[in-house]
Amino acid sequence: MKIVLAAILFIFYIAGNPASIFSKDIEASPIRRLYPIQSAPSETAITTLAAPSNGTRIGNNGSPNKDIRDDLSSQTSVPSFLIDPGDYVLLVDKSTQKLHLFDGSYNLIKTFNVTTGQRPGDKTARGDLKTPEGIYFFTLVKDDSELLPEYGVMALPMNYPNYIDTIFRKKGNGIWLHATNQPTRPLKPFDTRGCVVAANEDVLELAEYIKLQTTPIVIAEKIEYDISEKINNTRKAIYQLIEKWKAGWESKDIDSYMNSYSKDFKTNGMDWQKWKRYKDNLNRQYKYISVSLSDMRILRHKTHMVVSFTQHYKNNKLTSLGIKRLYFVLEDSEWKIMGEEWSPVPAQKPAIIAKKYAAYRQPSASNGISLQHAELESPQSSQTVVDVASQSITETGFVNGHKKSVSSPSSPIVDIGAFKVGRNNKVSFKLINERGEQHVVSGRLAIVAENRTQKGTRYSSYPAISLEQGAPKDFREGEWFSIRRFKIVTGEFEQKGADVVSVWVYSKTGELLLHKEFPLPIKQ
Numbered sequence: 001m002k003i004v005l006a007a008i009l010f011i012f013y014i015a016g017n018p019a020s021i022f023s024k025d026i027e028a029s030p031i032r033r034l035y036p037i038q039s040a041p042s043e044t045a046i047t048t049l050a051a052p053s054n055g056t057r058i059g060n061n062g063s064p065n066k067d068i069r070d071d072l073s074s075q076t077s078v079p080s081f082l083i084d085p086g087d088y089v090l091l092v093d094k095s096t097q098k099l100h101l102f103d104g105s106y107n108l109i110k111t112f113n114v115t116t117g118q119r120p121g122d123k124t125a126r127g128d129l130k131t132p133e134g135i136y137f138f139t140l141v142k143d144d145s146e147l148l149p150e151y152g153v154m155a156l157p158m159n160y161p162n163y164i165d166t167i168f169r170k171k172g173n174g175i176w177l178h179a180t181n182q183p184t185r186p187l188k189p190f191d192t193r194g195c196v197v198a199a200n201e202d203v204l205e206l207a208e209y210i211k212l213q214t215t216p217i218v219i220a221e222k223i224e225y226d227i228s229e230k231i232n233n234t235r236k237a238i239y240q241l242i243e244k245w246k247a248g249w250e251s252k253d254i255d256s257y258m259n260s261y262s263k264d265f266k267t268n269g270m271d272w273q274k275w276k277r278y279k280d281n282l283n284r285q286y287k288y289i290s291v292s293l294s295d296m297r298i299l300r301h302k303t304h305m306v307v308s309f310t311q312h313y314k315n316n317k318l319t320s321l322g323i324k325r326l327y328f329v330l331e332d333s334e335w336k337i338m339g340e341e342w343s344p345v346p347a348q349k350p351a352i353i354a355k356k357y358a359a360y361r362q363p364s365a366s367n368g369i370s371l372q373h374a375e376l377e378s379p380q381s382s383q384t385v386v387d388v389a390s391q392s393i394t395e396t397g398f399v400n401g402h403k404k405s406v407s408s409p410s411s412p413i414v415d416i417g418a419f420k421v422g423r424n425n426k427v428s429f430k431l432i433n434e435r436g437e438q439h440v441v442s443g444r445l446a447i448v449a450e451n452r453t454q455k456g457t458r459y460s461s462y463p464a465i466s467l468e469q470g471a472p473k474d475f476r477e478g479e480w481f482s483i484r485r486f487k488i489v490t491g492e493f494e495q496k497g498a499d500v501v502s503v504w505v506y507s508k509t510g511e512l513l514l515h516k517e518f519p520l521p522i523k524q
Contacts, residue, residue: 078106080226081135081218083235083305086297088209090177090217092116092196094131097189099198100223101209109209112202115191122221123160123194126172131194132160133219135299135306137325138177138212141350144442144508149482152179152200153357153508154207156350158217163327163339164304177217179203181480200476204357207350213323213343214308216299238298238307238328241335245326246291252283262329262336286315304329304338310345321345357509413513414441414505417486421520425449427462427501428490437484443507444478449493450500460498462491475506 079091082102088109091100094116101109116131117123123132136158144153155178161170172194179200180187187199196219198206209215241260248257258276265272283289292312299306305328313320327339412434419429433441447462450470459467465477472478481487493501498520505514 077225077227078231080224080231081220081300082106083231083238083298083300084296085299086214086216086295086308088215089297089299090206090210090215091223092131092217092219093223094120094133094220095222099196099206101206110205112198112206113187114196114198115187115189116196116219117192117194118190120190120221122170123172123175124168124170127193128172129193131192131196131219132165132170132172132175133221133301134160134162134164135301135304136160136162136175136217136219137308138210138215138217138350140212140346141207141348141353143353143356144482145440147178147482149181149442149480150185151176152181152203152480154179154200154203154350154354156203156207156210163325163341164301167338177203177206200357204354207354210350212346212348212350214295214297214310216297216306216308218299218301220301234300235298238305238335239296241328242293242296242307242326245337246293250289250291252286252289254280254283260337262331262338264331265336265338267339286317288316290314305335311342413507414483415514416503416516419503419516419518421501421518424492425494425496425498426490426492428488429503430486431481431483431489431505432486433483440482440484441507441513442480442482443505443513444475444480445489445503445505446472446475446478447489447491447493448472448502448504449498450502451497452499460493462493470502472504472506475504475510478504478506 079102081091082089085102085104085106087104089102091102092098092114093100097114097116099112099114101112103109118129121130122134123130138156139159140157142151142155142157144151147155155176157174157176160173160175174194176195178195178197179202180197187197191197196217245257245260248254248260254276257279258272261272261275263272265275267275270278290313293309294312295308295310297306297308299308307326307328309324311320311322311324313322322345323343325341326337327341328335329338330336415432415434417430417432419427421427427447431445433439435441446465448467448470449460451458451460457470459470461467461472463477463479466473479489479491481489500517500519502515502517504512507513
């Protein structure tokens with residue numbers, strides 16, 4: 001089987017490997033550079049599975065530091081993908097539609113509900129509606145100012161297709177981990193075009209654990225487990241290979257160095273022999289070479305292994321700091337390097353961006369009036385409507401459930417125009433961005449209808465949200481919006497005979513931007 005795999009990979013390389021980009025001036029960053037691909041309720045569990053080896057560092061002495069723990073004998077089994085997960089790793093099980101967050105000690109920190117591609121199987125072609133399976137890394141982070149509403153508050157693109165994907169000629173791009181504009185688009189199993197999608201608050205929580213180009217996300221049809229002893233032995237073997245590779249590089253022993261590479265290794269038009277001559281020529285130019293590796297991670301998938309680490313390279317002419325990944329395949333029962341990737345250390349930090357949305361992480365209110373969710377309705381010009389946009393307006397606000405007055409800002413951010421109520425309590429209005437289209441405004445809104453009677457006031461809302469004295473109790477339950485100029489908002493309420501309809505507009509962090517009350521001159 002191993003020989004067959006090597007033969008298959010060789011055939012794909014004979015067919016031609018996509019060109020790789022590298023710098024001839026910086027030896028520390030040859031091979032492919034990791035440029036981002038541009039394209040368009042949770043469960044908690046704590047289960048100790050194996051001893052940690054996170055924070056692994058291989059110094060200039062060529063051996064791992066003492067913080068590596070080799071004894072896993074007290075554990076039974078661990079996910080077979082996690083040879084050495086580093087500090088954190090995300091593991092997606094497509095069969096159960098779950099995303100599991102593990103730490104470097106093999107502790108299952110938390111499990112999240114997700115949804116993946118509409119069609120089963122591994123992604124192979126553009127538009128096949130499948131989620132790819134493999135080991136991937138996040139290349140950048142986008143907040144909602146860069147996104148369409150359907151992507152929610154944050155998106156983290158992955159490096160699909162990765163090095164192995166290109167060997168097998170897998171097509172497509174734009175595979176992201178992203179949020180969603182719930183409640184308009186609630187999570188349903190197998191409901192994406194290929195991305196991994198989670199709730200807004202879950203993506204923001206995950207962002208706190210993610211480092212770009214460093215934190216891996218492993219996607220599999222189903223999680224498989226292996227005995228800890230076997231995982232431990234594999235990890236030791238890979239560390240020995242890395243030490244040998246590093247020692248050959250630093251000592252400029254070209255034969256020892258090249259012995260770590262597969263005979264099918266190709267990059268930028270160079271096969272194994274040309275690569276050897278290229279590296280040997282560089283060795284002759286430098287008086288010394290020093291390589292230090294840290295933040296080691298080792299992940300395994302069906303046909304390959306990925307080793308990722310931070311690499312500090314130095315010679316008498318230059319220094320560089322970046323993230324390197326080595327792709328290993330089995331060749332004659334030995335793990336050999338099939339490909340390499342290198343990237344500068346990214347400046348973006350998802351955890352910092354996630355802090356802007358702290359309000360999403362607050363616990364939702366558990367009490368209050370829970371109403372049935374109303375369907376989104378498109379405006380119908382044939383409806384008989386009552387235009388009440390010119391009626392008097394009062395402004396009030398609720399913050400953390402406590403009512404307070406809200407003064408009208410001298411420079412409003414949003415406003416409402418063309419407010420109408422039609423048959424069957426259908427509401428439509430234009431939500432206007434008063435700051436101009438160069439400033440995108442995003443947030444959530446709710447429509448509340450009041451029926452004031454002698455027996456008290458009854459409320460109904462769109463979308464269905466919890467209310468306290470007629471005000472939204474949790475702004476995050478509102479409908480998502482993101483506008484440059486304006487948006488036509490439509491909805492309907494259940495309350496018959498409503499006297500007043502209110503519109504509540506919040507920023508994406510929960511600040512009350514606008515509250516307008518529209519008294520209805522005619523009982524509906």
